Amino acid sequence: DTGVSQDPRHKITKRGQNVTFRCDPISEHNRLYWYRQTLGQGPEFLTYFQNEAQLEKSRLLSDRFSAERPKGSFSTLEIQRTEQGDSAMYLCASSLERPGQGRNIQYFGAGTRLSVL
Amino acid sequence: AQKVTQAQTEISVVEKEDVTLDCVYETRDTTYYLFWYKQPPSGELVFLIRRNSFDEQNEISGRYSWNFQKSTSSFNFTITASQVVDSAVYFCALSEFRETGKLIFGQGTTLQVKP
Numbered sequence: 215d216t217g218v219s220q221d222p223r224h225k226i227t228k229r230g231q232n233v234t235f236r237c238d239p240i241s242e243h244n245r246l247y248w249y250r251q252t253l254g255q256g257p258e259f260l261t262y263f264q265n266e267a268q269l270e271k272s273r274l275l276s277d278r279f280s281a282e283r284p285k286g287s288f289s290t291l292e293i294q295r296t297e298q299g300d301s302a303m304y305l306c307a308s309s310l311e312r313p314g315q316g317r318n319i320q321y322f323g324a325g326t327r328l329s330v331l
Numbered sequence: 332a333q334k335v336t337q338a339q340t341e342i343s344v345v346e347k348e349d350v351t352l353d354c355v356y357e358t359r360d361t362t363y364y365l366f367w368y369k370q371p372p373s374g375e376l377v378f379l380i381r382r383n384s385f386d387e388q389n390e391i392s393g394r395y396s397w398n399f400q401k402s403t404s405s406f407n408f409t410i411t412a413s414q415v416v417d418s419a420v421y422f423c424a425l426s427e428f429r430e431t432g433k434l435i436f437g438q439g440t441t442l443q444v445k446p
Contacts, residue, residue, distance in 0.1 A: 245432060247432075247433065247434075249434075254438070254439075255438055255439070256335075256422050256424075256436030256437055256438050256439050257376070257422075257434070257436050258436070259433040259434065259435070262431055262432065262433060269431060270431045270433070303374060307376075307434075309432065311432060316364070316383060316428070317364040317381075317426050317428060318432075319366075319378050319381055320378075320432075320434060321378060322368075322375055322376035322377075322378075323375065324373060324374050324375040325374045325375070327374070
């Protein structure tokens with residue numbers, strides 16, 4: 215399978231615990247995006263990486279959230295001291311952006327559904 | 332400001348009916364991209380189409396067609412002869428060229444196709 219993969223698919227945790235999600239993008243895709251989707255809403259942008267550099271963070275990304283993409287390959291999204299409001303689907307997407315070629319297609323993983331009890 | 336509006340929250344049709352999903356967008360950029368994605372119950376967003384702001388040609392792919400009208404800032408999606416497998420949530424999204432490439436999504440339209 216050469217698509218975007220996310221792990222785990224589901225995560226149930228207690229309020230106050232830390233959780234970490236992993237995203238493996240399509241091989242050779244240089245951009246990786248994280249989105250959050252709550253029930254009945256469209257995905258909302260959280261942050262993105264160009265290779266290993268994190269270039270933009272949304273205001274939705276509080277201090278309790280941190281994302282990394284070491285070596286420009288897989289990425290992790292960590293939420294510290296989870297709150298019930300963090301319950302959502304966390305989606306990862308990747309794309310291959312080349313200068314002068316416009317905006318390329320983002321391919322999404324199946325997401326990690328987080329439930330904070 | 333960037334915004335995408337999908338006014339239809341839910342649509343229910345009977346198999347073989349045609350159905351159109353509406354999408355209206357707002358942007359101050361002159362160069363931008365519009366997308367449609369399908370989200371089946373499994374949760375994964377499936378890419379359907381990308382259109383840039385300079386290409387107003389309508390596109391047809393099998394039973395799917397898209398109508399892009401810059402004059403009304405709309406990018407509507409029509410499914411002809413709908414099938415039960417078309418049941419899903421459909422999202423329209425906008426990406427401004429000057430921005431980082433992030434997608435701004437509408438709230439989605441849930442399409443239910445009944446046999």
